[in-house]
Amino acid sequence: MRGLMKTARGPGNLELRDVEDPRPAEDQVLIEVSAAGICGTDVHIKHDQAFYTPPVILGHEYSGEVIEVGRDVSAVNVGDQVVSPATAYCGKCYQCKTGHMNRCTASDKRILGTSLANGAFAKYIVVPEYIVHKVPKGVSEEEAALAEPTACVVHSVIDKSPIQPGDVVVVQGPGTMGLLSAQVAKAMGAGKVILTGVSSDQWRFDIARRAGVDITLDVQAEADPVGLVMDETDGRGADVVIEASGACVACTQALDFVKVSGHVTLLGVRGMSLNIDLDPMVTKELTMSGTWGTLPSSWVTTLRLMSTRKIDVAPLITHRIALSEWERGFELMETQQAIKVLFTDLS
Ligand SMILES: [Zn+2]
Ligand SMILES: [Zn+2]
Known part of the structure; x- marks a missing residue:
């Protein structure tokens, strides 16, 4: 598959690269990405103004369909429409044990699209089952791609x-x-x-x-x-x-x-x-x-608010483009001509 990769440190160093299709480990699910949004953080990474560890495929705001599950996966099934936060967490450190998984201190913490785990600006992404949330009926693939920024706001505003x-x-x-x-x-x-x-x-x-x-x-x-x-x-x-x-x-x-x-x-x-x-x-x-990032509960609340139409993210999607047009997508964000740019064709 092709993925939009930050290949090395420094400004720029962003390009579409061919990489091997990912396979799910025992506890992971393989997701075919339906839609993925460009976040300000992605723009900052492009300009070397944010934390990241290259080489890494960018993209942490996404929705997709599960197409394969690892041997130990039990609660997520092939065909499920899903979303997930960007950060996995260890479940063992003080922050995790006290309910602040968003501030997990594990040194090997994997952050999708930023550090130690490829992100969603590609055809496929693998993520651990325990961070996945199923998208309720009535929420479109495009709307669900905005669940990540919405969950950040839910944590900040509701919590x-x-x-x-x-x-x-x-x-x-x-x-x-x-x-x-x-x-x-x-x-x-x-x-x-x-x-x-x-x-x-x-x-x-x-x-x-x-x-x-x-x-x-x-x-x-x-x-x-x-x-x-x-x-x-x-x-x-x-x-x-x-x-x-x-x-x-x-x-x-x-x-x-x-x-x-x-x-x-x-x-x-x-x-x-x-x-x-x-x-x-x-x-x-x-x-x-x-606040910083999201808690698991932020996602549950977000998806409920979306499915009951208490919030409607559709008006925020100003541009839908193909991943092959990524340069235009980033330019729209950099020149502040867009609210949310979605990649809707990631083949
Ligand atoms: Zn973001
Ligand atoms: Zn932890």
Whole structure:
């Protein structure tokens, strides 16, 4: 088969390579990939700005059909439509034993599409049975390919953000994570979701409104963005602010948007030196949370939300292309012309 491989360290070094078709070990399943999405992390790996161990086939957001199972596999069958997280875990370390499998410390941890395990930008992928989740009926192959980023948002927003029915929630950043956050907040009962972005995000705002966002806020064009949020909250501020833009300036603004005793969720910020005034944490008695990846339960919740249409990821899929057109796919992401690019032909 051909796979999109990061062949060596350094910027670039990404190419379609012929590799031997993978075979499942006793505890693994062989999956024919139906659809696989390009994530910001894949773009970072291309530019040598993220952790990875080459040579490795990229791609950790995918769905597919099981076509072969290893000898010891018992709960997954040939023909099942499945998804899985990117990370396997040891089940033995302190983090795993205390329920934080997403932070497993095993040194030989396999991360699909990043380290020690090939990813889904190929015709086939093998993964251990214990991380696989079956896709419920009514969820399409393309929608299921967005289960991974959705599960990240579910872990961050449902597990760690205290959203109550009727709350006003500000989501910063109209990318994949922001748009999913808005939908998950709505599913938790948020009364009003305000999504912030910049002037070049108008086309994203159109998609956001179709995806259930109540108010879009262009923080560049609006003279007083904080005032607008105050107007929408009887002068109190947002109950919860979800930072999903990864922009430093947005982090500062999050502390202005949020109400006294409110909560700020960090979803997008990483790898940048933040020079922000944390005094509002004290003076407004705020709480703040960060999350990393997903827990097994995040996937169960995600697939339920998808199958009951509490969240609809379809509007986020802006491009469907063949793996052979991978250069165009990455360019669409790099130039911010896409929300989610899916490879739907991986032959
Ligand atoms: Zn990702
Ligand atoms: Zn572990």
